[in-house]
Amino acid sequence: MKRKMTAVLLTIAMSITMTACSVRAEKRYKASFLNLFDTVTEIVGFSESEVKFSEYSQIIYDNLNEYNRLYDIYHNYEGLNNLKTINDNAGIKPVKVDRKIIDLLLFSKKMYELTDGNVNIALGSVLSLWHEHRIAGLEEPMSATLPEYEELLKRAQHTDINRILIDEKASEVFLEDPEMRLDVGAVAKGYAVEKTAHAIEKAGFVNGMISVGGNIRTLGSKYDEKGKKTPWSVGIQNPDFNSTKKTLHVLNLSEGSLVTSGIYERYYIVDGKQYHHIIDPKTLRPAEYFVFVSIVCQDSGMADALSTAVFNMPFEEGAELIKKLDGVEAMWEFHDGTKMYSSGFKSMIKIDDKEQNLCS
Numbered sequence: 285m286k287r288k289m290t291a292v293l294l295t296i297a298m299s300i301t302m303t304a305c306s307v308r309a310e311k312r313y314k315a316s317f318l319n320l321f322d323t324v325t326e327i328v329g330f331s332e333s334e335v336k337f338s339e340y341s342q343i344i345y346d347n348l349n350e351y352n353r354l355y356d357i358y359h360n361y362e363g364l365n366n367l368k369t370i371n372d373n374a375g376i377k378p379v380k381v382d383r384k385i386i387d388l389l390l391f392s393k394k395m396y397e398l399t400d401g402n403v404n405i406a407l408g409s410v411l412s413l414w415h416e417h418r419i420a421g422l423e424e425p426m427s428a429t430l431p432e433y434e435e436l437l438k439r440a441q442h443t444d445i446n447r448i449l450i451d452e453k454a455s456e457v458f459l460e461d462p463e464m465r466l467d468v469g470a471v472a473k474g475y476a477v478e479k480t481a482h483a484i485e486k487a488g489f490v491n492g493m494i495s496v497g498g499n500i501r502t503l504g505s506k507y508d509e510k511g512k513k514t515p516w517s518v519g520i521q522n523p524d525f526n527s528t529k530k531t532l533h534v535l536n537l538s539e540g541s542l543v544t545s546g547i548y549e550r551y552y553i554v555d556g557k558q559y560h561h562i563i564d565p566k567t568l569r570p571a572e573y574f575v576f577v578s579i580v581c582q583d584s585g586m587a588d589a590l591s592t593a594v595f596n597m598p599f600e601e602g603a604e605l606i607k608k609l610d611g612v613e614a615m616w617e618f619h620d621g622t623k624m625y626s627s628g629f630k631s632m633i634k635i636d637d638k639e640q641n642l643c644s
């Protein structure tokens with residue numbers, strides 16, 4: 285049964301901005317909910333009424349909720365085969381799944397090829413070891429430990445993405461290797477946001493913004509105080525949380541996506557050193573090149589996959605990849621504070637790059 289979003293902390297608030305332009309009698313609204321993809325979802329957009337905006341928010345919620353359940357590797361849902369079901373049946377039998385799972389897996393395989401294996405959804409057995417150590421280390425910081433390298437190497441033998449067998453006709457997925465596990469943490473949020481953006485656009489919500497834990501996708505434009513159409517403003521978070529400046533840059537972004545992968549989101553500490561959650565498949569350890577990588581492109585699924593992959597690549601290699609991809613821009617921050625930008629990135633930075641909220 286569908287859970288009504290209102291039951292899960294939906295807050296709708298009409299914001300101060302009203303379009304003065306009489307051509308469009310649309311007002312700006314906001315909504316947020318807390319229970320999807322383990323993070324906060326925020327929606328901002330223009331609509332003719334609060335009721336209409338509520339309807340749009342409900343559609344967005346229902347879509348994201350469905351993707352969240354299908355792509356979940358930690359929970360079972362009654363009557364639903366999801367990624368956990370596939371993992372649980374590794375080496376045992378193929379699992380019949382919704383087309384939305386097949387599509388995500390095919391997309392992820394493409395991203396694997398495009399990024400030379402730097403984002404790999406078949407890395408689950410390696411990632412789960414890091415995950416277990418991180419969770420234990422957060423619970424008991426004094427006895428936090430790193431995974432044994434030998435064990436990581438052993439598990440790395442079971443990460444061959446070609447052993448995810450997909451039967452599109454039968455709509456079945458089989459993990460041929462019994463030790464293999466899927467982990468779609470690097471791609472699923474962005475992919476679900478992109479699909480949801482298409483669904484809501486079709487439903488008539490054409491000027492808005494969806495952010496799932498900072499995975500941002502904008503639709504159309506916003507209206508300024510004078511009722512004039514302008515691009516949405518999206519902020520790149522300052523990784524220095526002690527700074528009074530919340531954003532490093534604010535970008536103009538119409539009909540596009542901004543996704544960041546960084547060391548400051550999820551990590552634990554062992555012997556005074558910070559270990560984050562993005563694992564370089566080449567070293568089987570947290571990648572050490574950057575503080576964060578931000579990607580801007582239209583497709584939010586691609587932005588999500590690329591942000592993780594480019595984070596795992598030396599700068600020159602990542603820059604080369606970004607250069608050859610049409611409509612994709614990137615920003616890198618190194619540990620010494622140096623910032624690098626792809627050629628088209630700076631033209632998206634707002635000229636009045638002043639302090640702003642992350643989404644406005």
Ligand code: ADP
Nearest residue numbers: 402403404405469470545549561562563565592
């Ligand atoms: P966030 O978790 O903030 O969305 P990412 O999109 O970079 O950040 O995804 C990180 C998650 O992806 C990790 O928590 C893990 O589940 C998974 N992951 C980590 N390293 C890799 C990798 N090299 N390839 C595929 N998935 C990865």
Ligand code: MG
Nearest residue numbers: 470588589592
């Ligand atoms: Mg990602």
